[in-house]
Amino acid sequence: MPGSFGYVETRRVVLFTEDDPLVLSSGATLAPVEVAYETYGTPAPDGSNAVFVCHALTGDAHAAGHHGDPARTGWWDTLIGPGKPIDSERLFVICPNLLGGCRGTTGPSSPDRTTGRPYGLRFPHFSVSDLVAVHRRLLAHLGIRRLYGAVGGSLGGMQVLQWALDRPGEIEHAVLVCASSRLTAQNIALSAVARASILGDEHFCGGDYYDSGRNPDVGLSVARMLAHITYVSERGLELKFGRGRLREAPTFGVDFQVESYLEHQGRSFLERFDANSYLYLSRAMDYFDPFADEEGAVERLRDSGTRFLVVSFDSDWRFPTAHSAEIARVLERAGCTVQLEEVSSPWGHDSFLLEVPRYHELVAGFLGAAVAVR
């Protein structure tokens, strides 16, 4: 039986200082940059067993184990732990909170040392490459030079892809789950509506809401409810809720079960996420387009030696299989070893967070764990 990693603590480290600032791809600089991260398992003496986990839009460093309550585990606890597909008995797993986030790593809610106040919208825009640059600094801080594996779902997979391009050969096994190399116009449109909702909230105050005692809660919860619809499949919602009702006669409250579920998703999100972080990270996704120069990408990847596992889910309508297939197409052009797999699951994009057996077998097999055959 695979077990839980048990109690873990989130650590923090200052990776960039005013003397040694983070130079963003835009040319802007940022300092200090502190990063929150967790690790699971033990590094091999030669650092050869490191697996880097990149989180998605609203994730955090707490991927596995628990912080005191064994019932409340990290967001990828089903995937990471002793005997699990990312086996912490064998692998040394690292998961940081993203630059621009709000869960311990420097982001728009962090104090700007030049003013003493939170950055708000004065935080610089950053790219997925910049996220990777911070990851690499964390890796160096941990004394690791090369990754046995890098794993991510959605925006997490985009970071893994960018890393493979920015530093060819640094990753031995790259796992991209329901990722994309390029948001479609519809993807961008949905992000734009979420941002319009946040930016238009009466309490947004141009991003300087931190000291006002009020947050743009309506805007952020609407953004989250909308995004959540794209994370689950039409069929999944139908299976769970159908047209189940909580009332007989119409109101503008919560009449249908699916409305109750959505409202809960919106409300609970407010406790853990910052509206400005949402704006910055979603915008970085819009601009992500690492194959815009496809020939350049193919050249960079050639002879990198990185092996890829690219997984999609058949009910994912945020980043359908076509997105994964497009990634695989370019990787194959570069001569990379690519395993492209579409997994059947009714749960849409969110499947990457769930215990879908075939998906877990694929990750375990690719990373060389023996879970699948136990």
Place this chain on the structure above:
Amino acid sequence: MPGSFGYVETRRVVLFTEDDPLVLSSGATLAPVEVAYETYGTPAPDGSNAVFVCHALTGDAHAAGHHGDPARTGWWDTLIGPGKPIDSERLFVICPNLLGGCRGTTGPSSPDRTTGRPYGLRFPHFSVSDLVAVHRRLLAHLGIRRLYGAVGGSLGGMQVLQWALDRPGEIEHAVLVCASSRLTAQNIALSAVARASILGDEHFCGGDYYDSGRNPDVGLSVARMLAHITYVSERGLELKFGRGRLREAPTFGVDFQVESYLEHQGRSFLERFDANSYLYLSRAMDYFDPFADEEGAVERLRDSGTRFLVVSFDSDWRFPTAHSAEIARVLERAGCTVQLEEVSSPWGHDSFLLEVPRYHELVAGFLGAAVAVR
């Protein structure tokens, strides 16, 4: 060459008075009820050429012709007019604004005679059956007892279906374009997010914003932008905009072409639509479920003599072909003559408003016009 109907005026008529109020399916009463409507063509002496047009969620009575500027025609001017599929040289076409609307027919922005102030959220909830009851009263006012045809797209098609059920035999030819007999959990979820955005707007004021000088514009425009994404197809957005950009470097403004388009959709909607009307009409759609008692529906439709044309578009993801097929399935169980057609078009749900040749041919053929072979 089919021509335009030319100059038209919207007329208004009080159909229900305090002595003769509209009794809603909830049992609530409403009076007065005034209805704005337009007509095109000339009624036959025996009233045998009447075609009733039911508009969708945000339509109005101005379906064809123009109000003075020949360049600005009604929303279905491509379909209705001399020599067009709904041929005003042969047919007498009637199109009213819906109950609960905001374009001339009594709705939440109308004055409540008991208070002298706009109803706001004191307006009663109503069903699609109630919309049909008002349509039927307008028809009686015009001296017409039976319809040669009833035609509607989306919510308009839902009204046609309800009419066929509520008054079996009253419609000879029923045309349902990208309609549904039952919103899915995902459909309801998307509506719920749109409503949450309106209800949470700082200027919504519990629906009593009419005298405040401010409207819930942010909430309503976000609702419209979101809805608009569901009206167009992913492929349509990709063909029109792709990842085309207006800026080089990221901002939280309008960076991508698709964002500019969406913002325009949201902003221009504010000039023509009322937030409370949006709430009421979208809620009526959520509750629409005329086949909940399928056996009862089959019994009512049996021997009605109504012939049905049910059209869907292959790129419509708001009400995909499965919704139309489900309608046809029940109609066929009742022994009705049903022509179910899926038309290919890249433009999604909005195709019903556009000049898609095969679709126009189907409507013309079904209503007996000779357009298709000209």
